[in-house]
Amino acid sequence: xxxxxxxxxxxxxxxxxxxxxxxxxxxxxxxxxxxxxxxxxxxxxxxxxxxxxxxxxxxxxxxxxxxxxxxxxxxxxxxxxxxxxxxxxxxxxxxxxxxxxxxxxxxxxxxxxxxxxxxxxxxxxxxxxxxxxxxxxxxxxxxxxxxxxxxxxxxxxxxxxxxxxxxxxxxxxxxxxxxxxxxxxxxxxxxxxxxxxxxxxxxxxxxxxxxxxxxxxxxxxxxxxxxxxxxxxxxxxxxxxxxxxxxxxxxxxxxxxxxxxxxxxxxxxxxxxxxxxxxxxxxxxxxxxxxxxxxxxxxxxxxxxxxxxxxxxxxxxxxxxxxxxxxxxxxxxxxxxxxxxxxxxxxxxxxxxxxxxxxxxxxxxxxxxxxxxxxxxxxxxxxxxxxxxxxxxxxxxxxx
Amino acid sequence: xxxxxxxxxxxxxxxxxxxxxxxxxxxxxxxxxxxxxxxxxxxxxxxxxxxxxxxxxxxxxxxxxxxxxxxxxxxxxxxxxxxxxxxxxxxxxxxxxxxxxxxxxxxxxxxxxxxxxxxxxxxxxxxxxxxxxxxxxxxxxxxxxxxxxxxxxxxxxxxxx
Numbered sequence: 423x424x425x426x427x428x429x430x431x432x433x434x435x436x437x438x439x440x441x442x443x444x445x446x447x448x449x450x451x452x453x454x455x456x457x458x459x460x461x462x463x464x465x466x467x468x469x470x471x472x473x474x475x476x477x478x479x480x481x482x483x484x485x486x487x488x489x490x491x492x493x494x495x496x497x498x499x500x501x502x503x504x505x506x507x508x509x510x511x512x513x514x515x516x517x518x519x520x521x522x523x524x525x526x527x528x529x530x531x532x533x534x535x536x537x538x539x540x541x542x543x544x545x546x547x548x549x550x551x552x553x554x555x556x557x558x559x560x561x562x563x564x565x566x567x568x569x570x571x572x573x574x575x576x577x578x579x580x581x582x583x584x585x586x587x588x589x590x591x592x593x594x595x596x597x598x599x600x601x602x603x604x605x606x607x608x609x610x611x612x613x614x615x616x617x618x619x620x621x622x623x624x625x626x627x628x629x630x631x632x633x634x635x636x637x638x639x640x641x642x643x644x645x646x647x648x649x650x651x652x653x654x655x656x657x658x659x660x661x662x663x664x665x666x667x668x669x670x671x672x673x674x675x676x677x678x679x680x681x682x683x684x685x686x687x688x689x690x691x692x693x694x695x696x697x698x699x700x701x702x703x704x705x706x707x708x709x710x711x712x713x714x715x716x717x718x719x720x721x722x723x724x725x726x727x728x729x730x731x732x733x734x735x736x737x738x739x740x741x742x743x744x745x746x747x748x749x750x751x752x753x754x755x756x757x758x759x760x761x762x763x764x765x766x767x768x769x770x771x772x773x774x775x776x777x778x779x780x781x782x783x784x785x786x787x788x789x790x791x792x793x794x795x796x797x798x799x800x801x802x803x804x805x806x807x808x809x810x811x812x813x814x815x816x817x818x819x820x821x822x
Numbered sequence: 823x824x825x826x827x828x829x830x831x832x833x834x835x836x837x838x839x840x841x842x843x844x845x846x847x848x849x850x851x852x853x854x855x856x857x858x859x860x861x862x863x864x865x866x867x868x869x870x871x872x873x874x875x876x877x878x879x880x881x882x883x884x885x886x887x888x889x890x891x892x893x894x895x896x897x898x899x900x901x902x903x904x905x906x907x908x909x910x911x912x913x914x915x916x917x918x919x920x921x922x923x924x925x926x927x928x929x930x931x932x933x934x935x936x937x938x939x940x941x942x943x944x945x946x947x948x949x950x951x952x953x954x955x956x957x958x959x960x961x962x963x964x965x966x967x968x969x970x971x972x973x974x975x976x977x978x979x980x981x982x983x
Contacts, residue, residue: 427975434924434978435943441921443838447852451859452830458863459827578872593828753964760961 425703541594545602549609552583556616563623573629603650615778618770630766676734707744876954935970
């Protein structure tokens with residue numbers, strides 16, 4: 423009952439979303455802002471856009487210098503880096519968060535992206551840096567030094583790098599976006615592998631929450647990449663049959679991922695229900711999500727791949743909302759004690775993500791779910807084969 | 823800084839709405855929105871922020887507080903709300919009366935509760951972003967959201983179906 427009241431209230435509030443600012447006000451403010459930016463390098467207001475680009479590199483380097491580092495990096499050092507001061511940069515490459523040289527490592531990364539000569543290169547750098555943030559935590563965890571603060575900072579930076587790639591994708595030319603999306607997709611799979619390994623090494627509840635946040639962000643960005651790739655294949659020149667073969671597994675993957683999320687969340691909700699938390703609203707959402715998922719499956723059967731993918735994505739979001747609702751109620755009831763480690767550990771399941779080298783198989787449930795996964799280097803090949811077989815089985819079911 | 827211009831179109835409406843719901847005057851809202859953006863832009867020339875959206879909302883909130891301090895004003899819940907038709911995108915069919923009513927009732931909430939409901943349900947900020955804006959931790963934000971909803975429910979007794 424209360425859930426419905428809330429829903430009605432929220433829907434009413436959303437009505438207010440249609441209120442917008444006056445268009446001429448908006449355009450004149452925009453011009454003012456662009457004038458402000460233009461005044462950085464040259465008072466000549468006319469050549470706004472070009473100046474914006476020219477000032478960018480310089481701006482970025484100045485930003486590095488004035489960034490919030492507690493250890494102020496002398497300007498001379500930055501100039502040395504630019505002038506080929508290989509020594510300090512090289513020495514900092516293996517630095518981990520907490521090391522004295524770590525700020526130099528971060529600064530040198532920013533210099534690299536500032537000097538990137540193309541969108542693709544820029545995106546590749548950001549992707550590499552995103553993975554680096556996770557590897558750094560991995561190394562810290564191996565030494566037992568992965569504090570919650572370090573994990574928090576790493577995840578924030580990780581999310582930021584992914585957001586940077588998204589920005590590039592949004593404004594780059596079409597020819598680049600497919601290549602960038604492909605890189606993004608591959609890197610995200612790798613990142614999820616690292617996150618999963620981390621979830622087994624790290625035992626702190628708050629850290630695990632951060633890691634699961636990074637996982638979910640990775641999924642979101644993965645969806646964007648996959649949609650770009652999907653649209654590219656569908657609009658391409660190959661035959662319809664060939665297109666189906668390439669596109670169906672991707673859509674199936676998303677549907678299965680939503681299915682797993684539904685079942686994982688149902689377990690969570692039931693558990694919380696037995697602790698006395700109000701789960702009525704969440705259960706309604708789960709039903710909604712299941713319906714959406716069925717819609718996705720129907721659309722897939724009709725070969726409406728894009729729509730099916732979007733429906734599966736929506737279903738996934740609805741499930742997350744359901745989990746969110748229950749988490750909220752848990753916090754209301756239990757404050758800081760809300761949430762257990764296991765709740766977060768269950769997030770990191772995805773059979774299409776291969777194990778990375780140093781994972782151990784001490785989680786029996788995962789072995790049951792992820793048939794055929796092992797720690798050998800043949801992971802990727804074996805997993806792909808498993809995945810393909812599964813897809814074929816599913817195809818048969820749908821055709822029925 | 824580039825992000826500000828690139829995402830300008832969606833951000834400007836969000837900030838405008840937020841300020842509008844707090845001040846109830848279109849002209850004031852426009853002024854404060856301009857001030858917010860210019861102020862943020864100046865800051866971004868020499869600094870970086872973790873989350874642009876959250877930072878914009880933070881700045882807007884501060885501008886609103888300053889505005890009220892200067893004018894020594896208190897909002898009364900039955901104060902006239904002008905929904906200037908120019909403020910509404912003519913493509914959306916929205917019941918002007920509905921909107922006025924909702925805004926009036928929102929006005930009777932505490933500032934923080936009102937802010938939270940606007941940010942969460944109208945401007946779709948996520949919990950982490952709201953935490954940054956209000957300078958609270960994530961759990962406190964969640965608790966505040968449910969409290970705000972509870973209070974708001976009482977204000978909308980006729981929406982009980």
